[in-house]
Amino acid sequence: MQANIHPYSRIFFLITGIAGGAFCTNNFLLLAFWLLVLLPLMMITGNGKAHFSFLLVVVLPMSAMLLFLSWIVWDKSTADFGNVLLTILKMIVYTTIVQVVLIIPSSQVYTTFKKWGMKGDMLVTSLGSYIVWVDIVNRSDKILTARFARGFIPARTFITRLKQLPHLLIPLIVGIIRTATERSESWQQKKVLYRIEVMKASEIKYNAFINAGMITAGAAWLLLNICLRWK
Amino acid sequence: MEASGNNTYANKTLTLAFIPLAVGINLGIGSIVHVLKLPVYLDSIGTVIATLMLGWRVGAIVGVAGCIIISLTIIPPAVYFSGTQVCIALFTHLAGRSGGFRNVFRRVSTGIMLAIMATLVSAPVTYYLFGGITGNGISIFTIYLQSIGLTKGYAVLASGISAELIDKTAQCLIAFFILKSVPRFLLAHFHGGSLRENNLIG
Numbered sequence: 080m081q082a083n084i085h086p087y088s089r090i091f092f093l094i095t096g097i098a099g100g101a102f103c104t105n106n107f108l109l110l111a112f113w114l115l116v117l118l119p120l121m122m123i124t125g126n127g128k129a130h131f132s133f134l135l136v137v138v139l140p141m142s143a144m145l146l147f148l149s150w151i152v153w154d155k156s157t158a159d160f161g162n163v164l165l166t167i168l169k170m171i172v173y174t175t176i177v178q179v180v181l182i183i184p185s186s187q188v189y190t191t192f193k194k195w196g197m198k199g200d201m202l203v204t205s206l207g208s209y210i211v212w213v214d215i216v217n218r219s220d221k222i223l224t225a226r227f228a229r230g231f232i233p234a235r236t237f238i239t240r241l242k243q244l245p246h247l248l249i250p251l252i253v254g255i256i257r258t259a260t261e262r263s264e265s266w267q268q269k270k271v272l273y274r275i276e277v278m279k280a281s282e283i284k285y286n287a288f289i290n291a292g293m294i295t296a297g298a299a300w301l302l303l304n305i306c307l308r309w310k
Numbered sequence: 311m312e313a314s315g316n317n318t319y320a321n322k323t324l325t326l327a328f329i330p331l332a333v334g335i336n337l338g339i340g341s342i343v344h345v346l347k348l349p350v351y352l353d354s355i356g357t358v359i360a361t362l363m364l365g366w367r368v369g370a371i372v373g374v375a376g377c378i379i380i381s382l383t384i385i386p387p388a389v390y391f392s393g394t395q396v397c398i399a400l401f402t403h404l405a406g407r408s409g410g411f412r413n414v415f416r417r418v419s420t421g422i423m424l425a426i427m428a429t430l431v432s433a434p435v436t437y438y439l440f441g442g443i444t445g446n447g448i449s450i451f452t453i454y455l456q457s458i459g460l461t462k463g464y465a466v467l468a469s470g471i472s473a474e475l476i477d478k479t480a481q482c483l484i485a486f487f488i489l490k491s492v493p494r495f496l497l498a499h500f501h502g503g504s505l506r507e508n509n510l511i512g
Binding site: 255267 | 319320322323324326327328329330331332333334335337338339359371375379381382384385386387440443449450453484488491492493496497499
């Protein structure tokens with residue numbers, strides 16, 4: 080199941096979530112917000128798997144390194160692990176908020192950006208930047224496959240792929256520049272910039288319950304942290 | 311009049327088509343370096359290339375967009391260093407306009423000056439927002455400097471400058487080397503940067 084989130088709910092949740100996090104100095108509250116609000120939201124929107132792999136591959140090693148480094152720097156008896164934990168939890172909360180807001184299903188990207196008030200050059204740039212990662216991965220894969228086929232790479236392990244970096248870089252960037260010029264000519268001929276500007280946003284059915292929940296949770300999170308800060 | 315209008319439109323479409331792809335250069339190289347925990351960043355090559363090709367505004371957009379996207383996927387704190395990317399674009403443009411990439415000596419000098427500028431901009435963010443440790447390879451050096459008696463502020467500054475010197479000099483050299491490998495007829499499409507000043511196009 081994938082719940083549709085309204086663009087305004089996304090932006091409201093982003094602002095209240097990050098502002099609330101900035102005021103928060105309580106580790107337990109941050110953990111509770113992540114467990115009770117952010118994690119269910121990631122699951123409901125169908126991004127649970129992506130979130131867990133992000134936690135496992137990025138956040139966990141980074142947190143371990145932060146804890147380890149802090150342990151080395153400070154005297155073990157006076158080490159301020161509470162503060163390090165606060166940094167780690169804030170990092171998790173901020174990143175998850177951004178993930179909830181910015182992981183948008185491809186069918187809704189155009190409508191969401193339009194509703195956020197983007198138009199003209201900004202809209203085109205944002206749409207392009209949004210899909211660039213897939214484009215770059217595909218290109219790199221093609222270059223590596225070509226080198227593999229020609230016998231330059233003995234095995235497709237991580238290390239051998241890494242050794243290919245210098246050989247990958249130049250064809251990748253030359254390809255990018257060539258694509259940019261070709262794409263630009265094609266856009267001029269097809270009047271893509273004008274078409275994007277006047278294209279009608281598609282009608283999407285938003286889930287009222289999820290959207291109301293997001294707005295309520297965001298507002299409550301911000302108010303709670305403001306109240307606790309100036310209690 | 312109409313020809314000039316067509317040229318402006320062509321430049322605009324070329325810029326808009328190139329920005330997302332240049333963001334991809336920053337993302338690709340930056341994420342590999344971060345995953346390997348190397349004591350460099352190499353996350354501004356796309357910014358330098360875009361600035362040299364299309365000017366500082368485009369470079370700044372590429373840098374900031376790259377920071378936002380990379381913080382969603384690989385490096386969560388990256389978004390807080392968006393200001394550094396804007397300064398890199400601005401400095402690269404000024405250096406490029408005065409021929410700062412014309413020969414090896416100038417490229418190395420530009421890299422050194424860029425490193426000093428980038429450290430001065432990013433050190434306060436590292437110090438005040440992250441307490442000196444951001445979880446990348448350079449943090450290990452910061453810790454080492456603190457363990458031999460340097461205060462946190464000086465440790466952040468010293469580790470920053472030592473890493474940035476290698477990093478930014480390498481980036482200037484790599485960016486130029488890559489642009490040099492691009493056929494000139496392709497580069498000739500791009501205006502607003504400093505390709506001509508650095509003998510990259512005729």
